[in-house]
Amino acid sequence: MGVQAFAISxxxxxxxxxxxxxxxxxxxxxEAVARQPEAASKIQTVMLLGAALAEATAIYGFVIALLMVLxx
Amino acid sequence: MEELGERIKEVMTSxxxxxxxxxxxxxxxxxxxxxxxxxxxxxxLSIVFTRKLQTIxxxxxxxxxxxxxxxxKLTENSIGHHWKLFAPYIGTVLLFLVFxxxxxxFNIIPSGEQLYKLTHIEALKKIPDFNLLPPTKNASVAMxxxxxxxxAVIISGIRVNKVKGWxxxxxxxxxxxxPFKILDYFIRPLSLCFRQYGNVLGAVIIMELIYSSLPAxxxxxxxxxxxxxxxxxxxxxxxxxxxxxxAEGIE
Numbered sequence: 001m002g003v004q005a006f007a008i009s010x011x012x013x014x015x016x017x018x019x020x021x022x023x024x025x026x027x028x029x030x031e032a033v034a035r036q037p038e039a040a041s042k043i044q045t046v047m048l049l050g051a052a053l054a055e056a057t058a059i060y061g062f063v064i065a066l067l068m069v070l071x072x
Numbered sequence: 073m074e075e076l077g078e079r080i081k082e083v084m085t086s087x088x089x090x091x092x093x094x095x096x097x098x099x100x101x102x103x104x105x106x107x108x109x110x111x112x113x114x115x116x117l118s119i120v121f122t123r124k125l126q127t128i129x130x131x132x133x134x135x136x137x138x139x140x141x142x143x144x145k146l147t148e149n150s151i152g153h154h155w156k157l158f159a160p161y162i163g164t165v166l167l168f169l170v171f172x173x174x175x176x177x178f179n180i181i182p183s184g185e186q187l188y189k190l191t192h193i194e195a196l197k198k199i200p201d202f203n204l205l206p207p208t209k210n211a212s213v214a215m216x217x218x219x220x221x222x223x224a225v226i227i228s229g230i231r232v233n234k235v236k237g238w239x240x241x242x243x244x245x246x247x248x249x250x251p252f253k254i255l256d257y258f259i260r261p262l263s264l265c266f267r268q269y270g271n272v273l274g275a276v277i278i279m280e281l282i283y284s285s286l287p288a289x290x291x292x293x294x295x296x297x298x299x300x301x302x303x304x305x306x307x308x309x310x311x312x313x314x315x316x317x318x319a320e321g322i323e
Binding site for chain 2: 055056063066
């Protein structure tokens with residue numbers, strides 16, 4: 001289990017990148033809405049799309065880790 | 073600890089229920105049965121809510137009109153000119169996914185065994201278990217939805233641009249990109265499927281951990297985020313990405 005547990009924790013490092021990516025996207029979106037409140041709805045959809053795409057990496061890491069746990 | 077691991081494994085694997093019909097045994101997974109329940113609820117709701125429609129809306133008609141207008145605006149904003157073709161499909165998938173992702177809020181109702189563990193009253197053990205798990209935590213259900221939206225992209229491309237225009241769109245910016253354009257049709261459904269499946273399964277597992285470690289008060293507050301907010305957001309993102317792909321396909 002030792003090596004496998006290490007590999008699983010490495011796969012879950014992908015979650016860190018998703019956190020950083022989403023925080024960047026949200027920070028920029030907040031800035032943009034503060035500058036131009038009338039464009040809020042358009043910024044929101046773009047931000048949601050960006051967050052969803054950034055989140056995909058975390059989900060891939062999670063699914064791979066799950067497969068490692070299940071298929072031991 | 074062992075018990076918890078067993079429970080999580082039970083959540084991740086799909087159970088099969090055998091139905092005996094005319095001498096044949098038909099194995100049906102629990103996700104299908106949950107989807108039948110959701111389908112029934114949606115059909116009944118849509119029949120009840122659209123009876124006696126009037127020009128001046130009042131009461132329950134207002135609710136339906138708000139939902140339909142939201143879906144129309146969503147498709148119009150992302151697809152543009154041809155939105156009327158796709159609004160029904162997008163709306164159906166959105167409603168179904170919202171219901172199926174949030175169905176696990178019924179797990180808040182404690183099962184009879186949990187109540188018995190807390191109170192040691194024998195009579196409580198007989199209460200039936202409302203353990204409905206979202207069908208999208210099954211990877212094959214999520215893959216089905218992803219393949220459906222990819223087929224919608226192909227059909228919309230052929231319908232709007234005709235066969236010739238659709239085939240030409242593979243060579244659109246530069247012909248060198250052809251292998252990547254073909255790869256797109258395999259990677260997109262995979263990413264749609266994993267996004268839905270991973271998010272829902274993650275939320276279900278986290279909620280299961282919370283239920284087993286602290287069965288009172290805390291699950292109620294956290295399930296607002298993990299069951300309702302996350303489920304609705306993922307359904308919206310799925311539908312939004314589908315409409316974006318369609319918009320790209322009919323360019």
